[in-house]
Structure formats: structure tokens, C-alpha cells
Amino acid sequence: MALSMEPAAPVIAVRGLRIQFGATVIHENLDLDIRRGEVVALVGGSGSGKTTLLRAIIMLLQPAAGSIQLFDQEIVGIGDSAAFRLRRRFGMLFQQGALFSSLTVRENVAVPLHEHTRLPAQRIAEIADLKIALAGLPADTGAKLPRELSGGMIKRAALARALALDPALLFLDEPTSGLDPVSAGAFDELVVQLKESLKLTVVMVTHDLDTLWSATDRVAFLGEKRVIGYAPMRELTRAEHPLIRAYFEGPRGRAAREQMCRAK
Amino acid sequence: MTLNVPVAAIIRQESGIWRCEGYWTLDGIETLDRPLSGIRWPAGVVQLDGSGIQAIDTTGALCLLSLVADLERDSRQVHRIQFREEHLALLDLVQERRASAGVLPPPPPRQSGLERLGRSVAFHLSGALGFLAFIGEAAVALGRLMLHPGRFRWRALFGNIETAGVNALPIIALLSFMMGIVIAYQGGQQLKAYGANIFIVELVSLTMLRELAPLITAIIVAGRTGSSYTAQIGTMQVTEEVDALRTIGIPPMDLLVLPKLLALIIALPLLTVFADALSVFGGMVMARALLEVSFSDFLDRFPQVVTPTSFLLGVGKAPVFAAIIALVGCYQGFQVRGGADSVGRQTTVSVVQSIFLVIAADAVFSVILGSVGLWR
Numbered sequence: 001m002a003l004s005m006e007p008a009a010p011v012i013a014v015r016g017l018r019i020q021f022g023a024t025v026i027h028e029n030l031d032l033d034i035r036r037g038e039v040v041a042l043v044g045g046s047g048s049g050k051t052t053l054l055r056a057i058i059m060l061l062q063p064a065a066g067s068i069q070l071f072d073q074e075i076v077g078i079g080d081s082a083a084f085r086l087r088r089r090f091g092m093l094f095q096q097g098a099l100f101s102s103l104t105v106r107e108n109v110a111v112p113l114h115e116h117t118r119l120p121a122q123r124i125a126e127i128a129d130l131k132i133a134l135a136g137l138p139a140d141t142g143a144k145l146p147r148e149l150s151g152g153m154i155k156r157a158a159l160a161r162a163l164a165l166d167p168a169l170l171f172l173d174e175p176t177s178g179l180d181p182v183s184a185g186a187f188d189e190l191v192v193q194l195k196e197s198l199k200l201t202v203v204m205v206t207h208d209l210d211t212l213w214s215a216t217d218r219v220a221f222l223g224e225k226r227v228i229g230y231a232p233m234r235e236l237t238r239a240e241h242p243l244i245r246a247y248f249e250g251p252r253g254r255a256a257r258e259q260m261c262r263a264k
Numbered sequence: 265m266t267l268n269v270p271v272a273a274i275i276r277q278e279s280g281i282w283r284c285e286g287y288w289t290l291d292g293i294e295t296l297d298r299p300l301s302g303i304r305w306p307a308g309v310v311q312l313d314g315s316g317i318q319a320i321d322t323t324g325a326l327c328l329l330s331l332v333a334d335l336e337r338d339s340r341q342v343h344r345i346q347f348r349e350e351h352l353a354l355l356d357l358v359q360e361r362r363a364s365a366g367v368l369p370p371p372p373p374r375q376s377g378l379e380r381l382g383r384s385v386a387f388h389l390s391g392a393l394g395f396l397a398f399i400g401e402a403a404v405a406l407g408r409l410m411l412h413p414g415r416f417r418w419r420a421l422f423g424n425i426e427t428a429g430v431n432a433l434p435i436i437a438l439l440s441f442m443m444g445i446v447i448a449y450q451g452g453q454q455l456k457a458y459g460a461n462i463f464i465v466e467l468v469s470l471t472m473l474r475e476l477a478p479l480i481t482a483i484i485v486a487g488r489t490g491s492s493y494t495a496q497i498g499t500m501q502v503t504e505e506v507d508a509l510r511t512i513g514i515p516p517m518d519l520l521v522l523p524k525l526l527a528l529i530i531a532l533p534l535l536t537v538f539a540d541a542l543s544v545f546g547g548m549v550m551a552r553a554l555l556e557v558s559f560s561d562f563l564d565r566f567p568q569v570v571t572p573t574s575f576l577l578g579v580g581k582a583p584v585f586a587a588i589i590a591l592v593g594c595y596q597g598f599q600v601r602g603g604a605d606s607v608g609r610q611t612t613v614s615v616v617q618s619i620f621l622v623i624a625a626d627a628v629f630s631v632i633l634g635s636v637g638l639w640r
Contacts, residue, residue: 101602101603101604101605101606102602102603102604102605102606117290117294118294119293119294123327126326126330127322127323127326130322130323130326130358130361130362131322133361133362133364134322134357134358134361138364139364145602146602146603147601147602147603163322165290166289166290166321166322166323197353197354197357198321198322198354
């Protein structure tokens with residue numbers, strides 16, 4: 001009973017992870033825990049391996065050593081059928097959206113449903129339309145092709161596809177990059193709102209300081225091939241590590257913080 | 265952690281109240297649709313009890329709401345009782361979003377056969393006109409280049425000659441050698457029956473030099489190089505690289521089309537000569553093995569029966585074929601719109617069209633050369 005009282009068991013547990021491409025080591029002995037219901041951002045300078053870590057967690061990349069547990073299941077060296085079942089439980093928003101260009105938005109959202117369920121086509125179309133609406137897109141978007149959408153709409157359509165299977169866990173790779181400040185702010189709000197109402201756990205890679213301040217519960221700072229800081233934003237910006245200071249103490253970092261403090 | 269309880273959404277009647285139980289989630293509702301349609305609902309008021317619902321997600325909420333909507337459409341009243349606060353919140357969210365969700369558009373009206381025919385003719389005519397316009401643009405760009413030869417991109421030209429010409433040598437060698445063997449073998453059987461073994465020289469040399477070697481080479485190059493031109497330009501079109509070139513002030517015609525066109529016009533005749541040599545060699549090997557015509561007999565007779573005209577006519581067709589392949593390949597590349605799908609489609613169109621046009625051009629050559637008496 002005492003165990004189940006613990007409020008937030010980790011959904012993702014990474015231990016001693018090493019990822020390398022040839023002789024280049026990206027991560028060495030990296031540990032990271034993400035609890036149920038959290039919004040966690042991975043940050044760090046360019047080339048610090050944020051996206052690489054994300055790709056390892058969603059099984060697109062085999063690490064060289066270490067262990068990754070997703071929903072209490074070890075995914076390093078996982079079998080194909082177990083991986084297939086696990087893929088049903090998370091959604092991924094790729095940086096460029098990665099919508100299938102030959103399919104309409106509705107068909108894009110329906111792809112995972114057709115692949116993972118045996119629901120009738122009519123019901124799948126209904127579910128797809130609901131997800132499109134949940135992502136905040138106007139009703140006529142479903143019939144459009146990806147090339148007819150603006151950048152912000154592509155992100156939302158990709159989010160609708162990521163939400164297709166009602167995943168408990170959502171991965172976002174730079175969700176607000178390439179969006180204007182208003183759209184980016186609206187996207188952050190959408191993520192927080194969906195997280196609240198659908199009880200999602202969200203892991204995102206982002207450079208957007210406004211997103212970090214307004215949408216995250218904790219931020220993991222990647223540097224020196226591991227996580228060098230992992231705390232809520234307010235604490236992280238006070239960290240002593242020179243890399244973290246350099247990241248947040250630049251003029252843009254300060255401006256975002258001041259704006260945040262004024263808003264509160 | 266593993267539960268052996270089946271994950272399913274359940275709805276059952278108990279003393280006049282309809283109890284929703286179990287897992288109203290994507291996994292759970294897969295089994296729900298069929299039993300739902302079998303339920304005979306009472307008239308008047310339906311009481312739905314949600315206290316037994318273990319978990320609900322947006323898909324389950326959608327199912328429940330569409331059930332409620334169906335019941336209300338049949339003029340029943342639905343009372344939701346004992347739903348948990350958090351489940352009601354999700355139902356409200358889905359209800360609100362569902363109201364703004366799109367309705368499926370009506371399928372496009374079926375076109376009559378005549379309309380389809382008309383549309384297809386118009387489509388292909390506009391394609392042909394577009395291709396003509398493209399040829400015109402390429403000619404203008406070529407003219408501009410003549411005036412400013414210093415702006416020509418030599419590196420691109422040599423790079424293209426290497427990939428389209430030098431790198432194609434092995435496959436051209438193998439295939440034309442085998443073509444020589446096939447022709448000599450098939451024809452040789454007939455000649456042997458009449459004791460006319462030595463005429464194998466005419467058969468192989470004229471067939472190969474005038475018709476087959478240029479044609480085979482052009483077809484291989486269309487499949488190998490024309491398709492890569494389309495895919496390359498098409499992908500650049502998708503990633504806006506073509507627009508970037510325009511913005512920087514480099515006409516895509518100058519960088520992407522002219523070097524490819526000129527490279528192929530230079531490379532294809534050379535490849536054809538190479539194919540001529542290898543296919544005749546294939547014929548020689550077969551003639552010796554099958555018809556007892558030795559290499560020296562073959563080579564003695566070769567200059568007597570093959571005039572330079574025959575050789576030049578074959579090689580002379582190659583630049584025309586090259587222009588067709590390069591122009592079709594580049595034109596189809598610029599026709600790419602959208603994404604990966606379109607790249608694949610235009611690449612197919614490019615190969616089919618260029619092979620078609622090459623063979624059609626070859627037929628036109630035969631008719632014209634025949635009518636002016638250049639048979640030999």
C-alpha cells in the first residue's frame with residue numbers, strides 16, 4: 001500500500017545511458033527520471049544531444065549501453081511485438097511535423113488508428129475529427145493536404161496525429177520553433193490545457209524560453225554528455241554550473257525571466 | 265502490474281438504470297459497437313450511471329456522447345447520474361470540441377465518362393504545351409549563354425558527364441554485349457539453314473550500328489539518368505532549394521538544366537559508339553562459336569559492308585535522344601508539387617515519357633531517312 005501512495009511513479013527512467021555514433025560519444029552515463037503527469041523540457045546547447053536522447057526513448061535509436069524503462073518496461077533490446085504494443089501508448093510530434101504529404105489531415109490522424117485498432121472506418125473518421133478539433137484547428141482542416149497548411153497549422157495537425165491513440169505520454173520535438181510569438185504562446189497554452197484535461201505526461205525538446213517558463217514543470221539541462229541540471233525553471237536559472245549560467249544569463253534569457261516575473 | 269481483467273467498455277441494465285462500466289478507452293471500446301446496436305432502449309427517460317467507469321479517454325467520451333446524441337435524436341431524455349467529476353470534465357471538453365469538429369465532406373460527384381475523357385485530354389494538352397514552353401525557355405537560356413559564355417558552369421557540366429557517361433559504361437558494356445549475342449544467335453540460326461553464314465556480319469553490324477545500339481543506350485540512360493534528374497530537381501523543388509536559387513539570382517535553368525542537357529548531348533553519342541563496339545564484339549563471339557566465322561573473317565568483311573554513313577546515322581541520332589531525355593527529365597522535375605509522393609509520380613512519368621519519345625523519334629528518323637534514300 002505504501003508503494004501505491006507514492007504520487008508519481010516514473011513513466012520514463014533512464015539509467016547509465018551511453019549513445020555514440022562511431023567514435024563520437026553523445027551521452028555517457030546519463031540518468032533521467034520523468035514522473036507521471038509532468039511536463040518536462042530537455043534543453044541544452046546545439047549538439048548537446050537533446051533530440052538524440054528523445055529518439056532513443058522513442059525507440060528510433062539503439063543506445064550503446066545503459067537502460068531505458070518506458071512504462072516500467074525495458075526498451076533496450078526490446079522485441080518487435082513488445083515494441084509495437086508500447087508504441088501505441090505514446091505519441092510523437094516531429095520537428096517538421098512529418099505529416100504524410102499524400103494524405104489529407106484527417107487521413108494523417110487516422111493512420112495510427114487504422115494501424116492499431118479494428119474500429120469501423122466511420123468511427124475512426126469521427127475520432128480523427130475530434131482530435132483535429134482538440135488540437136485547435138478549424139473544422140475544414142481535415143479535408144486539406146499538408147502542403148495547404150501554414151507552419152502553425154502543420155504543428156497542430158501533427159499534434160492531432162500524435163494524440164490519435166489517446167497516448168498517456170506525448171513527445172514534442174521543438175513544438176514552437178518556426179512559429180510567430182502569438183501562435184507559439186497559443187501552442188504552449190494548448191499543450192498545458194491538453195495535459196490538464198487528458199492527464200498527459202509531456203516530454204519536449206525546446207529552445208523557446210517562453211515555453212520553458214510558461215509550460216514546464218521541470219527542465220532537464222543537457223551538457224557534458226549528461227544531465228547537469230534538473231529542476232523547475234525558477235531553480236534551474238539560479239544554478240551555478242557555468243554552462244547553465246551561460247545559457248540563461250544571455251540577454252534573451254534575462255529578458256524572458258523579467259517578463260515572466262512581471263507577469264506574475 | 266499486469267492485470268488479467270479484460271480491458272473492455274461495458275454497458276448493462278440493472279433495475280431500470282443503464283450502468284456504464286469498465287474501460288471506456290480506445291482499447292475498451294473496440295468491442296462495444298456491435299452490442300450497442302443490439303440494445304432495445306426504453307421509450308422516455310434513459311438513466312445512464314457512470315459510477316462504474318474505471319477509465320475514460322477522449323475516444324471513450326466520443327462514443328458515450330454519440331450514444332447520448334443518438335438517444336436524444338430518437339426523442340428520449342438521457343439523465344447522466346453519478347459520473348465522476350473528472351470524467352464529466354473530459355466529457356464536457358469533448359462535447360465542446362465535437363461541436364466545432366468538422367463534418368465529413370460529401371464525396372465529389374461522380375464524373376461521367378465523357379467528362380473524364382475531356383478532362384484527361386485537357387490535362388495532357390496542357391502538359392504538352394507546358395513542355396513546349398519549357399523547351400523554349402531552355403533555348404532562350406542557351407542563347408543567353410552563347411552571349412555570355414563566361415557564365416557557363418563547367419564544373420556542373422563535367423560532373424554530369426561523369427555521372428551520366430563514365431559511370432554508365434559498365435552497364436552499357438554488359439547489356440550491348442548481350443544484345444550482340446542475342447541478335448547473332450537468333451539471326452545465325454536462320455542464316456545457317458541457308459548456308460549463308462558470312463552474312464552474319466551484315467546482320468549484326470547494320471542492326472546494331474543503325475538501330476539497336478543507339479536505342480538501347482538511350483533507354484538505359486533514360487532509366488538511369490533521366491529519372492535521377494527528375495528526382496533531384498523534384499526534391500529541390502519540395503525543399504524550396506529551387507526558390508532559394510532564384511532568390512540568390514541564379515536562374516535554375518542555368519544551373520540545373522543547361523549543364524545536364526549539354527552533358528547528356530556530349531555523353532550519349534560517346535556511349536553509343538562504345539555500345540556499337542561492344543555489341544559488334546558480342547556478335548563476333550557468337551559468330552565464331554555458332555557459325556564458324558572467325559574474328560579475322562568478320563573484321564575483313566566489316567568495312568566492306570558497313571559504310572561510314574550507317575555508323576554516323578546511328579551515332580547522329582544520339583544527341584537528339586539525349587536532348588529528349590534531359591529535357592523531359594528536368595521538365596518533370598519542375599512539375600513536382602507538394603511532397604515525396606509527387607516526386608515518385610513525376611519520376612515515373614519522366615521515364616515513361618522519355619522512353620516513349622525516344623522510340624517515337626527513332627521511328628520518325630527511320631521514315632525520314634528512308635524517304636531520302638539513306639538506307640545504307
